Amino acid sequence: MAAKGGPQDKRPRRRAGSLSSMQQAGSEPALSIERIVATAIELLDAEGVGGLKMRRLADRLGAGAMSLYWHVDNKEEVFDLALDSVLEYRGPPQIEAADWRAEIVHMLEDWRASMLRHPWSASLLPRRALGPNILSRLELLGRTLSEAGVAEADLNGAIWSLWNYVIGATITRANFDLSDDDMAAAQQRLAHLSEKYPTIERVRLLLDNDWDGAFRKGLNFLLDGLVPGQ
């Protein structure tokens, strides 16, 4: 298991010309990895990890049930490709401000936002191979931290601390988002157990959280500690 889709990929690339014979009006365009990945993401967004089924994906592509297996080795590869596709980073906004702190915060908030747009993605990321897009993000993060003055020996630790925080925050947020009703129900039930859990009942831990604010706050505390000077 590892970064797939690199240049060593032996998957076929369709040449621009020579569209396949049947191209009548209204018929679907031919299959391609791009279409497969795009449709897989649609399906995942709509129905979650459990909703991605090879037959259903083929159906939605207007293809025969088993056609996918010519383009893709197996379902795992679909996951890998969909995941990395969702993690593309378009770079910092506007002009370089040369403000490393703002840059890092932007990078990490953008990363989190990208994953929250596809709530299945964050849970998947730690379990799957590191694709080129996530590697680029890590590279950029590492370079910026280094420029900001983090010692070479501390760089690994700093990158992983931030990774851990972003991943944890996003996975938690994404899952709570999916089950707001459940959390409300759970908080209800907590009320009946207030002798056992008085504190988290009192502060209504399971409700009304300012996730975005809490995320940025914790992130700033981490950066205060991880990056010297400033």
Add this chain to the structure above:
Amino acid sequence: MAAKGGPQDKRPRRRAGSLSSMQQAGSEPALSIERIVATAIELLDAEGVGGLKMRRLADRLGAGAMSLYWHVDNKEEVFDLALDSVLEYRGPPQIEAADWRAEIVHMLEDWRASMLRHPWSASLLPRRALGPNILSRLELLGRTLSEAGVAEADLNGAIWSLWNYVIGATITRANFDLSDDDMAAAQQRLAHLSEKYPTIERVRLLLDNDWDGAFRKGLNFLLDGLVPGQ
């Protein structure tokens, strides 16, 4: 979805006497939720989330394939019970030192260690219901933070920041642990792409990480920020 296994549970509890008719030497003891959960944890530890199958679980219990369904609604409940069972907290060591910082660090490191002993558990936790054991941990964490001087209005944010960090660190660590070879292979491949990823190649991001040290360091930075005074 919510905290299950509470006192409102309508699952049968076997009365101490009246062992079922067949209890010949060498035969398995009768089924019980306790045995089911314990064996499920064994299976999960040995084979990961994908290795838990209802038939296999029944087999290992020496029971007929479908006997489990009398004790348990479905597979999800097995997951919920196994997960919370693994999260029991036995409290701080020795005498109360009244040192909140040490107490919190101990609680969170113990939490992480409990999950690392069962590498499937961390990934599961954010997706599943909050059982009594994890709720107790959150309650204790909240109470300690409160005693340490965190304002009532900041308590939610502080608890979730720590949750996020612990969850992210543990999920990442558990998964990298499972695939050390993969990471080595990935780092190898990175070497070939050092023009694209020079920084993370140079610091060997995917290798030789001091996970435990990095965890404690980041945790301390978070606590520095989250808890006033000190």
Add this chain to the structure above:
DNA sequence: ACCTGAACACCGTTCAAGT
């Protein structure tokens, strides 16, 4: 009350075959 096997619906994947 507790356990069981047969059966169903479903899913990922292989394969031999089509064009």
Add this chain to the structure above:
DNA sequence: ACCTGAACACCGTTCAAGT
């Protein structure tokens, strides 16, 4: 080169039936 349906192995769960 690209697509296809039939078939296989497997899995969660229901159900009617046993004791």
